[in-house]
Amino acid sequence: MNEVSSTPAYKELVYKILNWREEGRRRELSAIRKGAVSQTEFYAYPYVIPYAQNPERDDERIALLRVAAIIAEFANVPQAEAELRKHTLGLWVRQVAAARSDLRGSDTVIENRLTYIHTQPLEQAILTIRRIFQIASSNKNACPAIDYVNLLHTFLRWGKGVSQTSKQSRLRILRDYYSFVPQTSELNKPLEQTDHED
Structure with missing residues (x-):
């Protein structure tokens, strides 16, 4: 069997x-x-x-x-290896922004890209994240690991922004982005507060 x-x-x-x-x-x-x-x-x-x-x-x-x-x-953007290191998409984007701002001062490029992601249709939202991947991969010294399963899961639940599940999936990126401010020394350390969904 x-x-x-x-x-x-x-x-x-x-x-x-x-x-x-x-x-x-x-x-x-x-x-x-x-x-x-x-x-x-x-x-x-x-x-x-x-x-x-x-x-x-x-x-x-x-x-x-x-x-x-x-x-x-984006093979140079690593997959998070341990369960504790898995990041939600919003937390990962925040870490990318923190790594960039450490090199350039405050980073509004990523914030500007992310501001309206929750209003974008699926293709456009993925394109926005692709651009953030381009930014992340250009910073070879501090490219944080991402949970690729969570990335795909987020977009499989994207929907049209009408259902509660779709709205929550879309807004979670922004909530997580603004709720976590890592120190640059913590970029590759385990995250304590991740409520990763399967």
């Missing part, structure tokens, strides 16, 4: 891409990176769509493809 995996398919996708990053699987990662835009996303289908719970749902398909592309592209 086959055992059914209790791990959600989207988590398996994240871990598979992270393993491919470690193994240097260029062909697969290149195809997955093409999932970043609708014009070339079909290259990523064989690697990403099998992990969709309902591939006919546009929002699920888009979230899986776009976030998978981010994971494949």
Whole structure:
């Protein structure tokens, strides 16, 4: 009798891409990176769509493809390794901003990008986060680790901003961003206060 995996398919996708990053699987990662835009996303289908719970749902398909592309592209943004180090998206963005402000003074670039994220449709919100990944990856000295599972989970629950679940998912980024102010020396230390959702 086959055992059914209790791990959600989207988590398996994240871990598979992270393993491919470690193994240097260029062909697969290149195809997955093409999932970043609708014009070339079909290259990523064989690697990403099998992990969709309902591939006919546009929002699920888009979230899986776009976030998978981010994971494949930004290999220098590490995955949080221990349970205590897993960050919500808002906490991670705050740490990126703190690392930048330590080098440049106060950082309004990230705040300006984040201010209206909760009002953006799915594609635009992911593009906003992609730009923050570009900022984070350019700071090689203090690039905080992110919980990629939480990143994908956030966008799988993005919705249209009407349901309570969708509103909470969208606003949580801002709440977490403004509620946590790390010291730069704490960028890679475990977070004590994370209420990470699976």
